[in-house]
Amino acid sequence: MTTTVGDEHVSVTGVPTGLFIGGSWRPASGGATFDVRDPSTGAVLASVADATAEDGLRALDAAAAAQEDWAATAPRRRSDLLRRAFDLVHEHTDDIAAIMTLEMGKPLAESRGEVVYGAEFLRWFSEEAVRIGGDYRTTPEGTGRGIVLKRPVGPVYAITPWNFPLAMATRKIAPALAAGCTVVLKPADLTPLTTLFLVELFRRAGLPDGVLNVVPSSDAKALSAPIIEDRRLRKLTFTGSTPVGSALLKQAADSVLKTSMELGGNAPLLVFDDADLDRAVDAAVQAKFRNVGEACTAANRFFVQEGIADAFTAALTEKVRAFRIGRGTEDGTDIGPLIDGRAVDKAAGLVDDAVARGAQLVTGGERVDREGTFYAPTVLDDVQPGSDILTTEIFGPVVSITRFATEEEGIRLANDTEYGLVAYAFTEDVRRGQRLAERLETGMLGWNTGVVSNAAFPFGGVKSSGLGREGSHEGLEEYLETVYVLTPDP
Numbered sequence: 001m002t003t004t005v006g007d008e009h010v011s012v013t014g015v016p017t018g019l020f021i022g023g024s025w026r027p028a029s030g031g032a033t034f035d036v037r038d039p040s041t042g043a044v045l046a047s048v049a050d051a052t053a054e055d056g057l058r059a060l061d062a063a064a065a066a067q068e069d070w071a072a073t074a075p076r077r078r079s080d081l082l083r084r085a086f087d088l089v090h091e092h093t094d095d096i097a098a099i100m101t102l103e104m105g106k107p108l109a110e111s112r113g114e115v116v117y118g119a120e121f122l123r124w125f126s127e128e129a130v131r132i133g134g135d136y137r138t139t140p141e142g143t144g145r146g147i148v149l150k151r152p153v154g155p156v157y158a159i160t161p162w163n164f165p166l167a168m169a170t171r172k173i174a175p176a177l178a179a180g181c182t183v184v185l186k187p188a189d190l191t192p193l194t195t196l197f198l199v200e201l202f203r204r205a206g207l208p209d210g211v212l213n214v215v216p217s218s219d220a221k222a223l224s225a226p227i228i229e230d231r232r233l234r235k236l237t238f239t240g241s242t243p244v245g246s247a248l249l250k251q252a253a254d255s256v257l258k259t260s261m262e263l264g265g266n267a268p269l270l271v272f273d274d275a276d277l278d279r280a281v282d283a284a285v286q287a288k289f290r291n292v293g294e295a296c297t298a299a300n301r302f303f304v305q306e307g308i309a310d311a312f313t314a315a316l317t318e319k320v321r322a323f324r325i326g327r328g329t330e331d332g333t334d335i336g337p338l339i340d341g342r343a344v345d346k347a348a349g350l351v352d353d354a355v356a357r358g359a360q361l362v363t364g365g366e367r368v369d370r371e372g373t374f375y376a377p378t379v380l381d382d383v384q385p386g387s388d389i390l391t392t393e394i395f396g397p398v399v400s401i402t403r404f405a406t407e408e409e410g411i412r413l414a415n416d417t418e419y420g421l422v423a424y425a426f427t428e429d430v431r432r433g434q435r436l437a438e439r440l441e442t443g444m445l446g447w448n449t450g451v452v453s454n455a456a457f458p459f460g461g462v463k464s465s466g467l468g469r470e471g472s473h474e475g476l477e478e479y480l481e482t483v484y485v486l487t488p489d490p
């Protein structure tokens with residue numbers, strides 16, 4: 001691995017660019033490749049093998065062939081593999097962070113943070129692999145005895161997005177392998193390099209042939225449809241946008257395929273008059289600007305109570321104005337580029353629409369005049385009902401503030417969305433916090449914190465934000481079937 005990142009010289013030599021099927025790297029069957037670009041310059045970083053539908057089915061062949069042996073492999077050996085992969089990822093933190101920043105754009109410090117977060121799933125599920133249990137029960141009538149046991153679901157197809165190219169992969173691979181499932185993984189075509197390097201580290205960790213296969217492709221639909229239709233596949237796990245997740249659910253319905261869906265968000269961030277102002281502002285900066293705003297967990301709609309709104313907006317704006325915009329590889333960068341030109345157009349369109357409908361532009365609100373796809377960190381105040389920004393996932397560095405009067409109004413505004421992934425709330429009142437935990441329509445709540453993700457907790461959403469959970473023992477259940485065996489009274 002010779003990835004180097006400096007002021008002048010950036011390269012990604014040493015990262016595999018092939019398909020990984022049945023334990024070896026290979027070119028695509030058609031010989032085609034697609035380019036991966038640095039969003040901060042537009043420069044081509046690498047050309048990656050472009051898997052065809054035939055390659056996808058060869059990967060499923062490999063996963064299906066390995067399934068029985070992997071399921072029968074001692075839990076301790078499955079655990080050891082994940083632990084070795086964790087150690088290797090940890091040792092290569094700087095390499096992985098460099099690849100990630102180059103292909104995705106976020107500042108290096110944040111990429112290192114993702115390596116730490118993503119690696120934790122390998123460690124957590126290496127620890128869980130040896131604790132998969134069942135139980136023994138008596139029928140209520142006392143006439144029989146039953147054993148409830150857990151079995152791996154079977155071969156898994158995993159599709160991941162571009163915004164967290166390491167963590168979204170480890171969040172699926174680790175529980176699947178721990179449970180005894182084999183995997184075919186399709187990374188996002190905008191950011192496949194991080195995932196390819198992760199798979200190479202698994203190979204070095206002693207991965208048995210066929211247990212984990214990776215098929216990058218520029219045509220996700222053509223690759224995926226035959227895999228999803230194939231009856232050997234037993235599980236589809238997807239992280240990405242709600243429209244694509246919904247289309248995949250329709251495909252999966254034909255074979256009643258078990259699915260997990262981690263989809264889009266439209267997180268409310270509520271600040272009440274009794275909040276600790278400094279804490280709320282610092283956490284709001286994290287919740288909004290982490291990953292350049294390109295996170296499913298990004299705070300999308302700020303609702304601030306009238307008594308604290310002026311002070312909160314002023315303090316937040318001061319921090320936003322101090323952000324340094326630059327390439328993710330440059331020291332001191334707070335805000336890197338967005339992933340591509342479409343993302344910039346989307347952010348600009350949402351800001352223009354909000355201003356046209358009466359919002360006040362406090363700072364930002366413009367494209368950044370430099371090479372690459374940058375949009376200035378922006379704060380909008382008094383965003384009006386009916387503005388597109390309140391119903392659309394922004395996926396960019398834009399704060400949208402709406403003011404509210406009462407707790408009841410704040411809750412109503414927060415719940416007024418089809419999504420329900422995460423919510424943030426800032427209040428020092430414990431009873432109010434408890435009310436919010438019970439009434440906000442969300443899978444996760446950050447109460448006085450701006451970051452909720454942790455391998456030990458069940459990540460996931462309600463409403464159109466998805467089905468199922470990742471992380472913790474709930475995340476392992478997604479890859480297990482429950483079976484019971486009943487015998488008559490002895």
Ligand code: NAD
Nearest residue numbers: 160161162187188220221224240241244262263264265296
């Ligand atoms: P996307 O839905 O466009 O793509 C996600 C993945 O699906 C990519 O690998 C893509 O190639 C693939 N894909 C696209 N169309 C497909 C099809 N027809 N068949 C099979 N695969 C297909 O999403 P994105 O732009 O990569 O990621 C951003 C979205 O992901 C946002 O909506 C964000 O909220 C969501 N996301 C959710 C979570 C979560 O945990 N809930 C985490 C990260 C991102």
